[in-house]
Amino acid sequence: MPVQYENQYVTVFQSDLYQTTSTVVVTKDMILIVDPTWLPGEIEAIRQHVAENDGGQHKYLFFTHSDFDHIHGWKAFPEAVTIASRGFVDRTNKKKILQEAQDFDDYYYIERSYPVEYPQIDIIIDHDEQTIKKENTSVSFYLAPGHQADGVFAVIDELGILIAGDYASDVEFPFIHHDSEAYKHTVNKLEKVVDEKNIKLLIPGHGKCTTDRDEMRDRIGDSRWYIETLRDEIRQQKRLDVLEAFVDSFRFSRYLREEHENNKAQIQKEYRG
Template sequence: MIQYQSEHVTVFQSALYQTTSTVIQTKEMVLIVDPNWLPDEVEAIKQYVNTIKGERDTYLLFTHGDFDHIIGYQAFPDARVIGSSGLHHQSEKEQTLQMIREFDNKHYISRDYPIEFPRVDIVIHKDGQQLRLGDTTMTFYLAPGHTEDGVITVIEPLGIMIAGDYLSNFELPFIYQSAKAYMQTLEKADRIFAAHSIQLLVPGHGQTTADSSEMKRRLDMASDYLNRLCEAVLINNECALDALYKEHAFLSAFTTACHKENVSIIRSEFMGG
């Protein structure tokens, strides 16, 4: 379904995990971000892009390489792919593809495009790297922590921030790579807000917002949660850890596993085991 729409931006939201897919159109190009999940959802995005693109070039931006975010890659075979150096050099490509195959097989899903890992045409190597297309400028910031290969993108002059799996309105931090790097990415997000006039924030899961106070609330929420989680792990406060787990939305076996992974990574990074 379409969660948000304006003259230049359309944000689709999957029925699964409230995952977003964003289409941005400017005079010069059409940018598609993380097309996902289900075949009908990907097809709706594809049809919309075909309706609006005309003679404009299409670009496909992946915020990171989690399987749910790359699942629609080959539905757009003519698009130029933008991704981080970490995505380009991803060492677990086959494991990621196997997760897609297992998901599709488990749910009896067939797709009309091949399942492949993105081949990156425009590689983002460093913070502040830019891609200029006419009057449109995309500025990229490496965003490790959730995964090693994350990237946050600011699109100007529209003032759009594509945050990937950060700054959700409901989803607390899931640390798959590094708690320290996650904290640094949140600090970087704060600097991005200061350096750019962000008019619209699009998270990888959850609601798009144009409210600057809501953007700050999300940043503060994630930072506060990580700080309290680290403190609870360091002093081995099981009651606090249990209470922190219960702050997650949609409690399930999935959130249980993510919480345990958060605790395990923090112990490893801050306590050596």
């Protein structure tokens, strides 16, 4: 599996599918595995990396949200303590999510050496700044609804690493599958954390990570602008050319345009109450 970014502590793997990232953070105290996905060979590369760096540390497996592409690898790490939000645990459509995962595997004739199941969660995140600390390593979690209702992002405090889930991407504008106001609130929270926590590395769920703080702020600002401008377009019931140009500026705009239309439908639904 290609490695997009690597330093002394963190390895960011990137799948060939949707530029999806899977992150492993290794310190003397813990190994944190985030959203291992997609293909069996890709997940096996992550598993081998964890095994090679296993010095008896505490192992944690963190799910940023419950989209099926982010939960495929749960059973490949049976020794890890799992982490996700209360919303993740309480999802009422778990069967639908699992069906999407199974449909993916069936469509591409994929066979796995482990079952694909909805993850059982050991540590449930209920509030912002809920923290796991082992000796000299601490991970703080923040609720992040908007893309989905059950999102969470995390900060490895001592290292200045922000694991953003499906936010702050360079290859996607916001995919608003839950609520636009909640998404905007999460974006504002990300901005505050970037500034207050002195973030040195931002890792999105899809696309390239960045160590450039100006780029972090630009991605966050672009996300906020997109949501506000799209809401203006829906309120005015008038197509805004600047918004269309923004969507077309993305590399994979033909696919992304479908998500843009979905966002419109979502905000229209919010306005209808």
